[in-house]
Amino acid sequence: MSGDAYAHAGLELDDRIVREVLTHGQVEVDGRVLPASNVTLVGEAELDGVRLRCVYKPVRGERPLWDFPSGTLAAREVAAYEISELAGWHVVPVTVLAEGPFGTGMLQQWIEVGDDVAVDLVPEGEVPDGWRHVLDAFDGNDQPVSLAHAETPGLRALTVFDAVVNNADRKAGHVLVSAGSRVRGCDHGLTFHTDDKLRTVLWGWAGEQLDDSDLTSLGALDWAFDDGATRDRLRALLDAPELARLRQRVQRLIRTRRFPQPPESWRSIPWPVF
Ligand SMILES: Nc1ncnc2c1ncn2[C@@H]1O[C@H](COP(=O)(O)OP(=O)(O)O)[C@@H](O)[C@H]1O
Numbered sequence: 001m002s003g004d005a006y007a008h009a010g011l012e013l014d015d016r017i018v019r020e021v022l023t024h025g026q027v028e029v030d031g032r033v034l035p036a037s038n039v040t041l042v043g044e045a046e047l048d049g050v051r052l053r054c055v056y057k058p059v060r061g062e063r064p065l066w067d068f069p070s071g072t073l074a075a076r077e078v079a080a081y082e083i084s085e086l087a088g089w090h091v092v093p094v095t096v097l098a099e100g101p102f103g104t105g106m107l108q109q110w111i112e113v114g115d116d117v118a119v120d121l122v123p124e125g126e127v128p129d130g131w132r133h134v135l136d137a138f139d140g141n142d143q144p145v146s147l148a149h150a151e152t153p154g155l156r157a158l159t160v161f162d163a164v165v166n167n168a169d170r171k172a173g174h175v176l177v178s179a180g181s182r183v184r185g186c187d188h189g190l191t192f193h194t195d196d197k198l199r200t201v202l203w204g205w206a207g208e209q210l211d212d213s214d215l216t217s218l219g220a221l222d223w224a225f226d227d228g229a230t231r232d233r234l235r236a237l238l239d240a241p242e243l244a245r246l247r248q249r250v251q252r253l254i255r256t257r258r259f260p261q262p263p264e265s266w267r268s269i270p271w272p273v274f
Pocket residue numbers: 033035036037038039040055093108109110111112173174176186187188189
């Protein structure tokens with residue numbers, strides 16, 4: 001059964017197997033995601049008869065940016081996955097660095113999304129019960145709208161994750177909701193900068209207290225950085241100042257016990273939000 005059919009049947013492969021297939025499998029590209037800021041390809045990876053759908057972003061296809069060093073976005077995506085796993089959040093699809101038909105790149109498990117959304121623009125004042133209001137604005141047709149997001153444990157974990165990895169690009173379209181309302185994020189190339197750059201649609205908890213489960217994940221992460229093998233693995237993906245700042249952000253969250261607040265000094269909401 002192909003990975004696609006497998007996911008459609010509501011089945012999920014073990015992450016270790018997904019990692020093996022993405023790392024050592026044969027990748028065939030059959031499409032490109034548009035619009036996308038980088039060369040973002042989709043296809044299938046196959047290893048010993050196990051096929052699964054994946055995203056493939058070759059390093060060569062990365063668009064140069066003024067604020068991130070060239071050729072580093074794929075490694076940042078892999079580091080983001082590693083951090084999500086170390087903290088126990090599991091909010092990033094399995095992501096590895098591997099070889100594809102256009103050279104080294106990041107390969108990521110494709111997530112089949114359903115009809116549920118976790119972030120939305122709604123008519124102003126009509127934020128659904130159990131959702132968090134982020135801001136009011138005018139949409140492309142000059143209609144007053146509110147930006148809001150769901151209030152689920154998965155989205156909360158993704159929000160703390162973004163603060164940790166310093167995600168500069170959490171658009172609504174980068175929040176994937178799959179079967180069983182499971183929330184995961186994608187597009188983590190603009191992360192781990194040493195300057196604070198958190199730019200996100202997920203400000204619904206801004207300034208509020210972190211709870212015990214948030215602090216447990218952050219504590220586990222802080223602890224994980226003491227492990228030499230973990231540090232070496234991350235050091236292969238990020239430079240030393242980036243790793244040092246990463247740990248400082250984790251420790252700052254543990255100390256303040258609060259979600260960050262949107263800053264005055266930089267644009268903290270991606271617009272358009274999708
Ligand atoms: N692993 C994934 N599973 C499902 N959909 C994905 C995945 N990765 C990306 N997408 C979809 O493809 C779009 C473009 O991918 P993205 O990672 O944002 O590329 P870019 O870096 O070019 O902006 C996303 O907004 C999302 O809708």
